[in-house]
Amino acid sequence: MTLPRLFKTEAIVLRQRKLGEADRILTLYTPTYGKLDAKAKGVRKTTSRMSGHLQPLTRCMVQLARGRSMEVIAGCQALESFAVIREDLQRLSRALYAAELVDRFVPEHVESHATYHLLLDTLRRLAQALDADSVLRYFEMRLLEHSGFRPELARCLGCERQLQPVTNYFSPGAGGTLCPECAGGTAGPRPLSVNALKVMRLLQRGSYNDMARLQVPPELGQEIERHLRSYIVHVLERDVNAAAFIERLRRDALFETIEV
Numbered sequence: 391m392t393l394p395r396l397f398k399t400e401a402i403v404l405r406q407r408k409l410g411e412a413d414r415i416l417t418l419y420t421p422t423y424g425k426l427d428a429k430a431k432g433v434r435k436t437t438s439r440m441s442g443h444l445q446p447l448t449r450c451m452v453q454l455a456r457g458r459s460m461e462v463i464a465g466c467q468a469l470e471s472f473a474v475i476r477e478d479l480q481r482l483s484r485a486l487y488a489a490e491l492v493d494r495f496v497p498e499h500v501e502s503h504a505t506y507h508l509l510l511d512t513l514r515r516l517a518q519a520l521d522a523d524s525v526l527r528y529f530e531m532r533l534l535e536h537s538g539f540r541p542e543l544a545r546c547l548g549c550e551r552q553l554q555p556v557t558n559y560f561s562p563g564a565g566g567t568l569c570p571e572c573a574g575g576t577a578g579p580r581p582l583s584v585n586a587l588k589v590m591r592l593l594q595r596g597s598y599n600d601m602a603r604l605q606v607p608p609e610l611g612q613e614i615e616r617h618l619r620s621y622i623v624h625v626l627e628r629d630v631n632a633a634a635f636i637e638r639l640r641r642d643a644l645f646e647t648i649e650v
């Protein structure tokens with residue numbers, strides 16, 4: 391995609407890193423231009439008027455000018471700062487996790503209104519103090535689908551038969567479910583309870599409201615989280631650049647990504 395010389399777009403700040411003495415490079419996610427890096431000049435100076443509008447997770451309106459190596463931010467205005475999320479480490483860590491997953495999954499400069507709105511809806515749900523785990527599981531399942539990694543949950547990927555209501559298996563390597571006979575003896579697949587399979591199918595086929603109406607007991611929630619997490623790790627591991635992120639996923643400590 392060739393970008394215009396000067397353009398205005400709504401964006402969510404996925405992450406930021408320092409550049410030189412006073413600048414930052416921001417990774418922005420936009421509905422029309424996809425993910426792109428942009429330089430924010432002088433934004434680390436105390437006199438900067440832009441810095442408050444460009445914190446990670448902020449939804450903002452930015453004016454971008456095409457630069458030699460990357461876009462330069464010519465102006466910006468925060469639209470939603472998600473202050474409620476920033477005040478609560480539990481919510482903040484989940485929101486940063488969602489932003490980082492988007493950063494890892496989406497390619498640069500590829501339009502995707504659907505994934506953009508998925509991230510925005512996820513941030514708004516986290517801000518509303520809804521059940522944060524359900525919000526994230528729904529986000530993960532949809533992001534996998536948008537990225538072309540929809541897991542198979544109806545049939546056995548070995549023998550192609552419909553799954554029976556017994557304990558089946560989930561195999562990250564195969565990309566979905568295996569029946570007990572086909573999973574037998576191999577190391578990768580993990581047991582998938584009948585209820586976990588039901589909830590995962592609802593995550594895949596239902597709306598967020600269908601999911602929100604469900605009271606998922608903690609143990610079941612953890613089982614589903616493990617299956618989805620292991621699948622995400624498997625998918626991202628194909629990309630060596632994601633290695634550091636996968637380590638953080640494994641340690642489950644995302645607070646370190648906050649740059650103060």
Ligand SMILES: [Zn+2]
Nearest residue numbers: 546549569572
């Ligand atoms: Zn089978």
